[in-house]
Amino acid sequence: MMCETSDGDPGTDGGAAEAGADTGGDDVDEAGLAQFSALLEDSTEDLYDNAPCGYLSTLMDGRIAKVNSTLLDWLGYTGTQLVGRKRFSDLLTVGGKLYHETHFAPLLAMQGQVSGIALELKCADGSRLPVLVTSVVKTGSDGQPLLVRTTLFEAGDRRAYESELLRARKEAERARADAEAARKTAETERARLHQVVVILQKSLLPPELPQVPGLQAAAYYHPASTDQLGGDFYDLFALGDGSWSFFLGDVCGKGPEAASVTSLIRYTLRAACLHADGPAEALDMLNTALYARYTGNDPRYCTVVAGTLTPRDGTFDITVASGGHPPALLLRADGTTDFVRTPGGMLVGITSRPDFITSTTTLAPGDTLLLYTDGLTEARTTAGPRYSEEALHAFAHSLAPAGARQTVTALTGLLEGFGNGLDDDTALLALGVPAADGVGVT
Structure with a gap:
């Protein structure tokens, strides 16, 4: 609001005298009166100006x-x-x-x-x-x-303040834009990496399982991470004499190094199975190759179970050898379940003189043999504790009798239910003989 000026001067001696009279005359402190008079000398016009x-x-x-x-x-x-x-x-x-x-x-x-x-x-x-x-x-x-x-x-200070706010806002917007661009670039790179990982992972596994007369086979691979190559592997192939060979294993570690070892193991073991006299000798050949290649400061090893299938009058004779791998699980046609254990089997590639133990069994109509890696039996459950071989045995017992595809489908659902509880990749391979009444033909 505008300050008004006055025609008279309130700072005159008359004004001061009038003020002095109002205060009681001689009783007023002289110093205080002087200060009060000086204040009144500031005219309204001077205050305005x-x-x-x-x-x-x-x-x-x-x-x-x-x-x-x-x-x-x-x-x-x-x-x-x-x-x-x-x-x-x-x-x-x-x-x-x-x-x-x-x-x-x-x-x-x-x-x-x-x-x-x-x-x-x-x-x-x-x-x-x-x-x-x-x-x-x-x-x-x-x-x-x-x-x-x-x-x-x-308003110069205010303008400077507003300018600083505007500059800070533009800087923040620029930072957000840069962050968004970086996020999109990271997403693009992650998608590209995921595509590369998927392609490489598929190259480490058979594109599809072969058709084995009289046998149903099913497999599944569950990666724990879409950004890292895993080390799980499996295979099923003909030996040329009417029998078949299979194996499933897990390489220690993850990433490109583990993938390189996985590739070496898969092709070395496949060649060893074709020339060895049984699965134990094939694992011994693989151990020799691994131990010779990865000694010193960079040891590499794996767990693996390998076996042969020999058809015989509607059944299959199975010989299994294990190198430190979890035991295979047998789902019988009568609804019972048993582990096919090979006690004492050593890790492959850890020592120059391993000891691999074999075990034999028969797959009759309605029976299914399940091989798996420890990503399944070491998964974290929602309750907190790790899944276990005992929990897997109970789950399989609730399925038996079940064909290979039915078993793998049920376990796939179980794996998906673990969600973030899966710390490691998981590979499944099921081999089953369909029952005469159609069990397992699904």
């Missing part, structure tokens, strides 16, 4: 009628340069003048007051001065508008 904010009064046509020294100092003008010569709008920048004509002046005419409007003034040296403007229409006794009183607060 040197106020910490800018003041000006304009006629209703916008011409400047009065302006205080504070505003003149800000702008670099003298009073004679502005009073009666300039309109308030002449002090505004081009944009400010346009806003004044289209918004500020119409609002002032309708409301009689406009408060806190941010505008820019042009200084005499051409620089700009940001200000906050409040204008009030002063009316006469007849209610007619006489003049406009305007108060201006220097």
